[in-house]
Amino acid sequence: MPLQFDSAYNKRKRALQQAMFACFRVLSYSIVLVLFIILGFILVKGVSVINWNFLTQAPTDGMTKGGIWPAIVGTFYLMVGSAVFAFPVGVVSGIYMSEYAPKGKLVAFIRTMTNNLAGIPSIVFGLFGMAFFVNYLDFGDSILAGSLTLGLLALPIVIRTTEEAFRDIPSSYREGSLALGATKTQTIWHVLLPMAMPRVITGLILSLGRVSGETAPILFTCAAYFLPKLPDSIFDQCMALPYHLYVVATSGTDIDAQMPIAYGTAFVLIVIVLLMNLVANAIRKHFEKKLKQK
Amino acid sequence: MVKFVENELISIKKEIHDMWTLVYEQLDNAYKSLLGPDVALAELVAAREKRVNAFELKIDSDIEDFIALYNPVAVDLRFALAMLKINNNLERIGDYADSIARFVIRTEFKPEDRELFEQLKLSQMYETALAMLKTTFESLEQQDIAQAKSVFEFDETLDSINDQAISVLVDYATRHPESVRLCIELAGVFRKLERTGDHINNLAEETIFYIDAEVLKHRRTAAPAQPEA
Amino acid sequence: MNKIEAKNVDFYYGTFHALKGINITIPNNEVVAFIGPSGCGKSTFLRLFNRMNDLIPGARLTGQVLIDGQDIYEKGVDVDVLRRGVGMVFQRPNPFPKSIFENVAYGLRVNGIKDKDFIRQRVEEALTSAALWNEVKDKLKESAYALSGGQQQRLCIARAMAVQPSVLLMDEPASALDPISTAKIEELICELSSQTTIVIVTHSMQQAARVSNKTAFFYLGEMVEYGETKKIFTNPEKEATQNYITGRFG
Numbered sequence: 001m002p003l004q005f006d007s008a009y010n011k012r013k014r015a016l017q018q019a020m021f022a023c024f025r026v027l028s029y030s031i032v033l034v035l036f037i038i039l040g041f042i043l044v045k046g047v048s049v050i051n052w053n054f055l056t057q058a059p060t061d062g063m064t065k066g067g068i069w070p071a072i073v074g075t076f077y078l079m080v081g082s083a084v085f086a087f088p089v090g091v092v093s094g095i096y097m098s099e100y101a102p103k104g105k106l107v108a109f110i111r112t113m114t115n116n117l118a119g120i121p122s123i124v125f126g127l128f129g130m131a132f133f134v135n136y137l138d139f140g141d142s143i144l145a146g147s148l149t150l151g152l153l154a155l156p157i158v159i160r161t162t163e164e165a166f167r168d169i170p171s172s173y174r175e176g177s178l179a180l181g182a183t184k185t186q187t188i189w190h191v192l193l194p195m196a197m198p199r200v201i202t203g204l205i206l207s208l209g210r211v212s213g214e215t216a217p218i219l220f221t222c223a224a225y226f227l228p229k230l231p232d233s234i235f236d237q238c239m240a241l242p243y244h245l246y247v248v249a250t251s252g253t254d255i256d257a258q259m260p261i262a263y264g265t266a267f268v269l270i271v272i273v274l275l276m277n278l279v280a281n282a283i284r285k286h287f288e289k290k291l292k293q294k
Numbered sequence: 295m296v297k298f299v300e301n302e303l304i305s306i307k308k309e310i311h312d313m314w315t316l317v318y319e320q321l322d323n324a325y326k327s328l329l330g331p332d333v334a335l336a337e338l339v340a341a342r343e344k345r346v347n348a349f350e351l352k353i354d355s356d357i358e359d360f361i362a363l364y365n366p367v368a369v370d371l372r373f374a375l376a377m378l379k380i381n382n383n384l385e386r387i388g389d390y391a392d393s394i395a396r397f398v399i400r401t402e403f404k405p406e407d408r409e410l411f412e413q414l415k416l417s418q419m420y421e422t423a424l425a426m427l428k429t430t431f432e433s434l435e436q437q438d439i440a441q442a443k444s445v446f447e448f449d450e451t452l453d454s455i456n457d458q459a460i461s462v463l464v465d466y467a468t469r470h471p472e473s474v475r476l477c478i479e480l481a482g483v484f485r486k487l488e489r490t491g492d493h494i495n496n497l498a499e500e501t502i503f504y505i506d507a508e509v510l511k512h513r514r515t516a517a518p519a520q521p522e523a
Numbered sequence: 524m525n526k527i528e529a530k531n532v533d534f535y536y537g538t539f540h541a542l543k544g545i546n547i548t549i550p551n552n553e554v555v556a557f558i559g560p561s562g563c564g565k566s567t568f569l570r571l572f573n574r575m576n577d578l579i580p581g582a583r584l585t586g587q588v589l590i591d592g593q594d595i596y597e598k599g600v601d602v603d604v605l606r607r608g609v610g611m612v613f614q615r616p617n618p619f620p621k622s623i624f625e626n627v628a629y630g631l632r633v634n635g636i637k638d639k640d641f642i643r644q645r646v647e648e649a650l651t652s653a654a655l656w657n658e659v660k661d662k663l664k665e666s667a668y669a670l671s672g673g674q675q676q677r678l679c680i681a682r683a684m685a686v687q688p689s690v691l692l693m694d695e696p697a698s699a700l701d702p703i704s705t706a707k708i709e710e711l712i713c714e715l716s717s718q719t720t721i722v723i724v725t726h727s728m729q730q731a732a733r734v735s736n737k738t739a740f741f742y743l744g745e746m747v748e749y750g751e752t753k754k755i756f757t758n759p760e761k762e763a764t765q766n767y768i769t770g771r772f773g
Contacts, residue, residue, distance in 0.1 A: 170615075172614070172615055172617040173619065174578075175575060175578070176611075176613060176617040176682075177619070177629070178575070179573060179610065180606065180630035180634075180682065180683070180686060181603045181604065181606045181630065181633060181634050181686065182603070182633035183633070186633045190632075190633070194619075194620050195620050298713065355757075358757055359753045359756075362732065362753070362756040362757045363753065364732070364733060365729055365732075
């Protein structure tokens, strides 16, 4: 039978396929569109207040004027603080789960619990932070208490990415090292950790990007409504961008003056988170290139 | 991989070289013992026949190992096949040298037999065969196809001397009935030398096959019908 | 002197009986090839010699594995020391994410050697013995991943040779490489066999034929036949061996 390229059946089939693809295409593009709409909305509304003073000065006149500098600094402190806590604890737990813990029910249980931890609403973390760090350990409302609470929030992500990063290393690298007479610890330290590092770092940065936008956990543990000066120690309260945004947007007296500031704050926050995601991406790409060079 | 194969090729080549040298010596010594006559030399040839046979088996098994272990292809495969056949042909030539030597051992020659040898052109026959064997050997060593092909012409010389020798022997036996046995035995020697020539032709053909992948075996229409040994 | 000796070795993964009553003696400085269809236990058996199977949960061994007359599964045997003396090269090149130099130096460093001159000298020797020195001597500081697959595998051989093992185990060392790299590895095996006992697992019968002095044929967890490679490939004793090497099954 000769080839028939133009039978009615084939035409119908091709038309259906094209319709399906068009549908998929529209749906995927619309996601990007939504992102751009949000960004554009924030940008249009908030860009008018962005200037050098806005970024480098404290709020004045009951938050109707001035800048957001203390909030930027506070967010930075909280991110560094939570990283200092979450990184070592998370990486060590991740390594333990991937490399040391006997495979079986225990690890499966820990993994489930870790995932559950990630699923707990962030306001619950805030409540726990207040009860445990602020009151029980008596840190008071402080950067320390806020960092630890945010660190707890970041922990599941760090643990999971670390564990996955280690588990995805082909066992031949472990065996290659052990076969040379290296101990397990030497193998982890000299071979596996360098290989897993890009993914671990990426996971950490992504989790920090996430915690930097959290309001609830710092609500009861750290964030200050307004501070005229920067914090002096980790036992001081601090301002933070998301909380500042919340405060400016909800409890103001002069809505017309404050809304642009709220949008400006939101814009800065989004830029910080996006920047961190970009940095995470760049780091991953950089290391991947280094590792996969062939 | 190339290195292993190369080493094996060199060692097989060396063995064929040694085998060839040994068989040439056997044929040459058998000739000398016949001319002598030199029974001691003939006994040496007969004794060495075992060595030729053992050597043939060793080379056969080495080539078998080479094919089994290294799966040669193209020129290497032709080499292995050619050497295998060269090996077998050399062994047959060794057999003929051995039977000529045994003929020398069991025969008591009389001085007048020398004249008969002259009439039969024994020296020419024998030296032609030896020269063919040597030329073929050199053509293999030097990978010289022209030289290998030159061997085929000598074969006709052998055939014609052999044909003439039969007539001479019939004539001689009629005149000297007491020498009939000698004549029959000498006819056998000539036939063996003629067969040796055929085997040397095979050596030359295999040499050419190896060097040029040219299968001449069935193409040479002028090839004489080969009598059974 | 026998380098490796296995006596009545049975090996189990959980309830799976992976190796059944294996006895073998491997003489010093020989190249021994293990052949057989996938899942026949040849790799498992190889990995007993440096206790790589210790890593597998539920694995159990009965019988003895002796190296230089010492039972390596006896209590008190230090696995790290054993593995320093019994090197291993794997199926896929697995260089560490380090420089070429550091890859080769790794085995020395993890074994506590600090003398820089000594390390440098040993790295050069190892790379030379793996026929890689001339190709990499000007880029020792570069990442090992910049090398081609075949070079990476030779780097892994150099890495194993740097600690001067007396036994080198090779688990299908050329199965991920192109023919030219394979040829180089095979040549290397022949050269290294003057200083080490080499046990190589291979799927390629031609490779076993080319590189080994002795060949063992494994089938369904049993060692069917073990003998001179020439004998195995020209006139095997067992019909199963014959069928396998002639490609009639497996």
